[in-house]
Amino acid sequence: MPPAHxxxxxxxxxxxxxxxxxxxALVILFGLVMALKGPSYKLGTLMHMGPGFLPTALGIxxxxxxxxxAATGLSVPEGEDEDILPANPEWFGWAxxxxxxxxxxxxxxxxxxxxxxxxxxxxxxxGDRSATLRGSSILAAVVTVFGVGLxxxxxxVPMPLLAWRGL
Amino acid sequence: xxxxxxxDLWYGFGVALQPHNIMWCFIGVLVGNMVGVLPxxxxxxxxxxxxxxxxxxxxxxxxxxxxxxxxGAQYGGAICSILLNLPCHPPHAVTCLDGxxxxxxxxxxxxxxxxxxxxxxxxSWGITEMxxxxxxxxxxxxxxxxxxxxxxxxxxxxxxxxxxRGSPLKGVAMTVLGLMLGIVxxxxxxxxxxxxxxxxxxxxxIELVALALGxxxxxxxxxxxxxxxSINAKYTNVRLRDMRPTKSDxxxxxxxxxxxxxxxxxxxxxxxxxxxxxxxxxYATEKKISKHPEKFGTGLIEGVIAPEASTHxxxxxxxxxxxxxxxxxxxxxxxxxxxxxxxxxxxxPQLIKEHPDIFWxxxxxxxxxxxxxxxxxxxxxxxxxxxxxxxxxxxxxxxxFFVCIGVYAANNDMFQVGETVVIGILGYVLxxxxxxxxxxxxxxxxxxxxxxxxxxxxxxSRGDILVFVExxxxxxxxxxxxxxxxxxxxxxxxxxxxxxxxxxxLEGAE
Numbered sequence: 001m002p003p004a005h006x007x008x009x010x011x012x013x014x015x016x017x018x019x020x021x022x023x024x025a026l027v028i029l030f031g032l033v034m035a036l037k038g039p040s041y042k043l044g045t046l047m048h049m050g051p052g053f054l055p056t057a058l059g060i061x062x063x064x065x066x067x068x069x070a071a072t073g074l075s076v077p078e079g080e081d082e083d084i085l086p087a088n089p090e091w092f093g094w095a096x097x098x099x100x101x102x103x104x105x106x107x108x109x110x111x112x113x114x115x116x117x118x119x120x121x122x123x124x125x126x127g128d129r130s131a132t133l134r135g136s137s138i139l140a141a142v143v144t145v146f147g148v149g150l151x152x153x154x155x156x157v158p159m160p161l162l163a164w165r166g167l
Numbered sequence: 168x169x170x171x172x173x174x175d176l177w178y179g180f181g182v183a184l185q186p187h188n189i190m191w192c193f194i195g196v197l198v199g200n201m202v203g204v205l206p207x208x209x210x211x212x213x214x215x216x217x218x219x220x221x222x223x224x225x226x227x228x229x230x231x232x233x234x235x236x237x238x239g240a241q242y243g244g245a246i247c248s249i250l251l252n253l254p255c256h257p258p259h260a261v262t263c264l265d266g267x268x269x270x271x272x273x274x275x276x277x278x279x280x281x282x283x284x285x286x287x288x289x290x291s292w293g294i295t296e297m298x299x300x301x302x303x304x305x306x307x308x309x310x311x312x313x314x315x316x317x318x319x320x321x322x323x324x325x326x327x328x329x330x331x332r333g334s335p336l337k338g339v340a341m342t343v344l345g346l347m348l349g350i351v352x353x354x355x356x357x358x359x360x361x362x363x364x365x366x367x368x369x370x371x372x373i374e375l376v377a378l379a380l381g382x383x384x385x386x387x388x389x390x391x392x393x394x395x396x397s398i399n400a401k402y403t404n405v406r407l408r409d410m411r412p413t414k415s416d417x418x419x420x421x422x423x424x425x426x427x428x429x430x431x432x433x434x435x436x437x438x439x440x441x442x443x444x445x446x447x448x449x450y451a452t453e454k455k456i457s458k459h460p461e462k463f464g465t466g467l468i469e470g471v472i473a474p475e476a477s478t479h480x481x482x483x484x485x486x487x488x489x490x491x492x493x494x495x496x497x498x499x500x501x502x503x504x505x506x507x508x509x510x511x512x513x514x515x516p517q518l519i520k521e522h523p524d525i526f527w528x529x530x531x532x533x534x535x536x537x538x539x540x541x542x543x544x545x546x547x548x549x550x551x552x553x554x555x556x557x558x559x560x561x562x563x564x565x566x567x568f569f570v571c572i573g574v575y576a577a578n579n580d581m582f583q584v585g586e587t588v589v590i591g592i593l594g595y596v597l598x599x600x601x602x603x604x605x606x607x608x609x610x611x612x613x614x615x616x617x618x619x620x621x622x623x624x625x626x627x628s629r630g631d632i633l634v635f636v637e638x639x640x641x642x643x644x645x646x647x648x649x650x651x652x653x654x655x656x657x658x659x660x661x662x663x664x665x666x667x668x669x670x671x672x673l674e675g676a677e
Contacts, residue, residue: 023600027340034347034362041359047630049622051359055350058343065340072336084599086394093392094595097385097567098588104571105584120571121564127392128560136564143565147572155220157576 015073019084024070031066034059093127100124112163113152117144172298179527182227183535188528191228195235196536200543202236203243204551208566209256210240211605212387214502215379216569218509219577226510227524231532233506237499238290238482238533241442242540245282245475246551250275258442258478261450265463265470272466276409281420281468282475283544284412287537289428289476293483294533296432301491301519301526308492308516313624314634316515318644320617323494325648326437328606335655337602345610346617348373355615356622368582375505376577377587378611382604383498384570385591388563390598410545416468423453423469427476434477435484441497442478442485449477483533490526492516494613498605501612508612 015021034055044050100120108116122140125131151157182188202213214233221229244256249266262282269278311319324346328338351362352372363369412420427449434445453473454460463470488494493514495501504514512522519526544551574587594604628634636642 019601023337023602026596026600027344030344030347037362041354041361042357045630046625046632049625051354051357051361054618054621055347055361058347058350062340062343062347065336065343069334069336069340072334086599090389090393094389097388097392097563098592100564100567101385101571101584101588101591104568104575105581108571108575108584109581117568117572120568124567125560125564127563129393131560135560139561139564143568147568151572151576155223155576157572158579159575 011074015070018073018076020073020076021070022084024066024068024073027066027069028063029066031059031062031064035063090127093129096124096127108159110163110165112160113157114144114148114161116159117147169299172302175302175523175527176298176531178523179529179531182524182528183231183531188228188231188532189535191224191232192235192532192536193539195232196239196540197543199236199239199241200243200540200547200551201554203240203256204246204554205243205557205562208562209383209387210237211379211383211499211502212566212570213240214499214506215376215383216573218376218379218502218506219573221506222509222577226507226512226522227528229506229510230503230525230529231536233503234486234529234532235536237503238479238536239540241479241482242283242286242544243551245286246279246548247555249278249282249471250552251555258446258482259475260443261446261474262471264450265465265467268464268466269468269471274466277412277416278468278471279548280410280412280545281416281472283410283541284417285420285424285427285472285476286479287541288424289431289479290483290533290537292428292432293435293480293486294530294537296435296480296484297487297490297530297533300487304487304491305516305519311516311640312638313620313627314638315641315644316620317617317624318635318641318648319492319494320613320620322644322648322651323488323492323496324606324609324613324617325651326440327496327609329651329655333601333603338606341597341602341604341606342610345607345612346614347610348378348607349611349614350618355619368580368586373590373611374574374577374580374583374586375502375509375611377574377583378590379498379502379505379608380570380574381587381590382594382607384566385587386594386598386604388567389591389595391559392563410548419468420472423473424476426452426456427473428480430473431477431480432484435481435487440481442481445477445481446474449473486529486533489514490518490529493518493616495609498608501608505612 036059038052038056038059041052041055042050043052043056100123103123104116104120107119118140121143122136125136125139148161152159152161183192198213198217199210202208202210214236217233217236221232224232240256241258244259245262245266247253247256248259248262250270252263252267252270254260254263266275266278266282269275308319324342325339328342329335347362349372351369353360353370360370430449430452431442431445434440434442434448450463450470450473453469454463457463457467457469485496485500488496489500489504493504493516495504507514507518507525512518512525570587571584574583575581577583597604624634625632634641635645
C-alpha cells in the first residue's frame with residue numbers, strides 16, 4: 001500500500017502517459033499561440049472590433065478546451081489509451097509519403113512536370129514494404145505518361161514539361 | 168406552393184439537361200462511384216483533387232460534378248461493404264453486418280441489386296424533401312440579420328462538431344482550430360495580416376484545397392500505409408443475373424426501405440447528423456421492431472436495405488441546410504460550399520434567388536445522377552469489383568501525385584504543395600491523438616463569414632453582447648446550442664453506450 005501523499009504523484013504519473021494529456025497539451029499550445037499573438041493585431045472594442053479580437057477570444061476558448069481534454073485523461077484507467085504511436089510505426093513509409101510531394105515541389109520548380117511526376121510517384125511508392133525498384137519505376141512511368149496526357153495536354157496546367165533552371 | 172416548386176423544378180431540368188451539364192454530372196457520378204469502391208480513397212479527397220480542375224468550367228457544371236462525386240461514392244461504398252466486409256466508408260459500416268453474411272450465403276448479388284433499388288428510393292425522397300423544404304427555409308432565413316446568422320452558424324458548428332464521431336470536446340476543439348486557420352491571411356475589414364508569420368504566400372489565407380488534401384489525403388495515406396489488409400476476392404464474382412431479386416425478396420425489402428428512408432430524412436433535418444449516424448439509427452430501429460432481432464447479423468435483407476436507404480436519403484437531405492442557409496452539416500458539404508465560394512458565389516439564403524440555375528439545376532441533376540448511377544451500377548458492377556483488387560501500393564503513390572497536381576493547379580503555386588505536406592503532418596498527429604479532422608474544414612469554411620457577421624452584429628447592437636439572446640430567433644438558436652451541450656453532458660454522465668457494435672472502420676475518412 002503506497003503512502004497517501006504519493007497518490008497525487010501516482011495520478012500525475014498516470015496522466016502524463018495518457019494520449020488525451022498530449023492531445024490537450026497540443027490544443028493548449030494552439031490556444032496560447034493565438035491568445036498571445038492575437039492582441040498584437042489590435043483588439044479594438046466590442047463595438048468596433050479590431051482584427052485581433054476574434055483570434056484572442058478563440059485562443060482563450062482553445063486553452064480552456066485543451067485543459068478540459070487533458071483532464072479527461074484522468075478518468076481513463078491505467079494502461080488504456082496510452083500509445084500515441086501505432087503498434088508498429090511505419091517511419092520509413094511516412095517519410096516516403098512526405099518525400100513524394102516534396103520531390104514534386106523540388107523537381108517541379110527546377111526541372112519541369114515530367115521529372116516531378118516521376119519522382120513523386122517513384123519515391124512515395126517505396127513506402128510500401130513490398131515495393132521493388134522495378135515495380136516502382138513501372139508505376140511511376142505509367143502515371144507520368146497518364147499525368148502528362150491528362151494535365152498538360154487535356155487540362156492545360158501551365159507547367160513546362162521539361163525545364164532547366166539550375167540549382 | 169407546390170405549383171411554383173414544380174415550375175422551378177421544370178426549369179432545373181432544363182438546366183441540368185443541357186448537354187455539357189449532363190456530361191459533368193455523368194463524369195461526377197462515374198468518378199464518385201469508382202472512388203467509392205476503391206479502398207482508402209474517400210469522396211472528400213476526390214472532391215478536393217477535382218476542385219481545382221473545376222475552376223475553368225461554369226459554376227453550374229462544377230457544382231453538379233462535385234455533388235455527383237459525393238452521392239456517387241455512396242453507391243460504390245455499399246459494394247465494398249457487401250462483397251468484401253470492408254467498411255471503406257463509414258456510412259456503409261453497418262451494411263457489412265448483414266451484407267457480408269448474405270454474400271457468404273451466395274446472395275451477395277441480390278443484396279447489391281436490392282441496395283441499388285433502396286438507394287434510389289432513399290435518394291428520391293431526400294430530393295423531394297429538398298424541393299419543398301428549401302424554399303420555406305429560405306423565406307424564413309431571408310429575414311435574418313447578422314445576429315441571427317451568427318447564432319445559426321454557432322449552432323451549425325456546434326452540432327457538426329459534437330454529434331459526429333469521437334469525443335465532443337475534441338470535436339469542438341477541432342472546429343475552433345478550423346476557425347483559427349480560416350483567420351490566417353489578410354483581414355478583409357482592416358487589411359491587417361494575421362498569423363502569416365511574414366510569409367507573403369499566406370497573405371491570401373490558407374488554400375482550401377491544400378487544407379482538405381493535407382487532412383484527408385496525405386494524413387490518410389500515412390494512416391493506411393502497410394495497414395490495408397490484402398483483399399479477399401473470393402466472393403467478388405457477381406454476375407448481372409445474380410442481382411435480380413425474387414418477388415419475395417422485394418416484398419421483404421419494401422417496408423424496411425421506407426422505414427430507412429424516413430429515418431434518413433429525419434436525420435438530415437437535424438444539423439450535424441450525417442449519413443453515418445442515419446445508417447446506424449436505421450439499423451438499430453430495424454433490429455428493435457423486428458420480430459426476430461436475434462437473426463440480425465446472419466444475413467437479413469432488412470439489415471442491408473434500411474441503412475442503405477437511410478444513408479442515401481440523408482445524403483441528399485444534407486444539401487438542404489447547405490444550399491438554402493449556407494450552413495454545411497459536414498466536411499463534404501463544407502467543401503462543396505467552398506467550391507461555390509471559389510466560383511465567386513456567396514452561399515446563404517439569397518443563393519436560390521440569385522442563382523436559380525445552380526440550385527434548381529443541382530436538384531434536377533440529383534435525379535438524373537441517381538438514374539445514371541442505377542444504370543451504371545447494374546452492368547458495371549463487374550468492373551467495380553475488379554477495381555477492388557487494385558493493391559494499395561499502386562493506389563496511394565498515384566493518388567499522391569493527384570494531390571500534388573491538384574493543389575498546384577489551384578493557384579499555380581508550388582508553395583501550396585509544401586503547405587499541404589505540413590498540414591498533412593499536422594493532420595496525422597491529430598489523428599493519432601484521437602481527433603477527427605472533419606470539423607476543421609467546417610470551421611475553416613464558415614470562419615470568415617462568422618467573423619464578418621459577428622463584427623456586424625456587434626456594430627449594430629453598439630457592442631451589446633446580449634443582442635444574441637434578446638432577438639427572439641437568435642435566442643432560439645442559442646437555446647438549442649445550450650440544449651445540445653446539456654445533452655452531451657447528460658449522455659456523458661450517464662455513460663450511455665453505443666447501441667450496436669461498430670465494425671472496425673478505417674479511421675478518419677468521413
